[in-house]
Amino acid sequence: MTKRALAIISFGTSYPDARHAIEVLEQSLANSMPGYDFYRAFTSGMIIRKIEREEGIHIPNPAELMEQLQEAGYEEVICQSLHVIPGLEYEKMCAQIRQAAGQMTVKIGQPMLTSQEDYITVCQALLGEMPTLAADEAYVYMGHGTEHAVNAAYSQIENTFRFLDAERVYVGTVEGFPALDYVQKRLRAHNIRKVWLAPFMIVAGDHAQNDLAGEEEDSWKSILTAEGYEVEIVLRGLGTIPGIGELFISHCQDALREI
Numbered sequence: 001m002t003k004r005a006l007a008i009i010s011f012g013t014s015y016p017d018a019r020h021a022i023e024v025l026e027q028s029l030a031n032s033m034p035g036y037d038f039y040r041a042f043t044s045g046m047i048i049r050k051i052e053r054e055e056g057i058h059i060p061n062p063a064e065l066m067e068q069l070q071e072a073g074y075e076e077v078i079c080q081s082l083h084v085i086p087g088l089e090y091e092k093m094c095a096q097i098r099q100a101a102g103q104m105t106v107k108i109g110q111p112m113l114t115s116q117e118d119y120i121t122v123c124q125a126l127l128g129e130m131p132t133l134a135a136d137e138a139y140v141y142m143g144h145g146t147e148h149a150v151n152a153a154y155s156q157i158e159n160t161f162r163f164l165d166a167e168r169v170y171v172g173t174v175e176g177f178p179a180l181d182y183v184q185k186r187l188r189a190h191n192i193r194k195v196w197l198a199p200f201m202i203v204a205g206d207h208a209q210n211d212l213a214g215e216e217e218d219s220w221k222s223i224l225t226a227e228g229y230e231v232e233i234v235l236r237g238l239g240t241i242p243g244i245g246e247l248f249i250s251h252c253q254d255a256l257r258e259i
Helices: 020-032 045-055 062-071 088-100 116-127 149-163 180-189 206-212 220-226 242-257
Strands: 004-010 037-042 076-081 105-109 137-143 169-173 194-199 230-233
Touching: 004 020, 004 062, 020 037, 020 242, 037 062, 062 076, 062 088, 076 088, 076 242, 088 105, 105 242, 116 149, 116 242, 137 149, 137 180, 137 206, 149 169, 169 180, 180 220, 194 206, 194 220, 206 220, 220 230
Parallel strands: 004 037, 004 076, 076 105, 137 169, 137 194, 194 230
Antiparallel strands: none
């Protein structure tokens, strides 16, 4: 009988409460893959080390996990990415998996935003969770941003919202373009009074709790509040939204069909 494993791989977070969003996705994916033993890996070495230092828990990186699975006699492994975009962390994950796969049959499930259909699915899922916006209200998502060319995904997701007639949903990033200054221009152009702020990230971890919603003067919340906007925080990781879980299950099933 073939020994099969489901490896669910995310960037990770050192915030225990925020980790719930990853756990929700892991549970949904594991339930959708009967006959596969579930395993977890994180791609961020910094987060892995911090969790081990502060909580005494070791979470393997993808290469370590592949080696463990080989030693345990697994023959078939589905690796499902929980990354938002196919950027640097996703590429690092793929390289580690392929180098360490050995004789196992390994397939990799795509990250959240891969095809245009994914963008539409994500926007529809998020619109279903939003309040009805008044004419002077806007919903602003904070993404991570990246030096990778796939950073264009953040502009594409905003334009997909617009395609779906959500004219006052904007997307900025912490470490890329568009940044907060872009969002500020959109708010001024549309005479916005109230802003809903939410993370466009799988977990509401460090960036969400500090760069987005923190009390320091350089957080998005503090900057927009100082400019006179009424600011409402929605501190919820994308991983807790049912439609996002269904999308990852679809990507995992696509990988399974390749076996």
